[in-house]
Amino acid sequence: MNNEPIVRQATESDHSKLKEIIDLSFPSFYRFFARHSVCSEEGTVLVAETGGTVLGFAKLIEFNVGATKYGCILWIAVHPLFRRKGVALSLTKEGTDFLKREGSQAVFASTQRGNKGSLATLGKAGFVRVSFLGLWRLFSWRFFSFYRDIWFAPSEVVLMHR
Helix, strand or coil: CCCCCEEEECCHHHHHHHHHHHHHHCCHHHHHHHHHHHHCCCCEEEEEEECCEEEEEEEEEEEEECCEEEEEEEEEEECHHHCCCCHHHHHHHHHHHHHHHCCCCCEEEEEECCCHHHHHHHHHCCCEEECHHHHHHHHHHHHHHHHHHCCCCCCEEEEEEC
């Protein structure tokens, strides 16, 4: 890939390509949830493209815990032909910037503990792991609401970008 991808908001005409990327990127258990989320009206989906080809996407959501607005990169995936070329990092950075421009005080992401590629990408984008105790300090008893809002699964780790 010679050119940096262009990151833009997804349109309805992108949905079939997004579903293809989901099918190639996630285990079957997660595919249903990813498809439903990406096609829902809630949140924003960014796509990275080069020469009219969609390379990957990021699903962004915003939520409140108490009176404070937060953002989350809920799903991120790149077509296997375009992985390890900086596409996920571009989507992560653009997604983080978008959510902060919209007023999020911090942006979160969660990923499987063993997903080294995702952890590396999030780390390069400035995300750091947050422990249960760190989340408790931030949200107190409202951390249950936080977990629900980010669709947290027990086998995942939470990362935060301030």
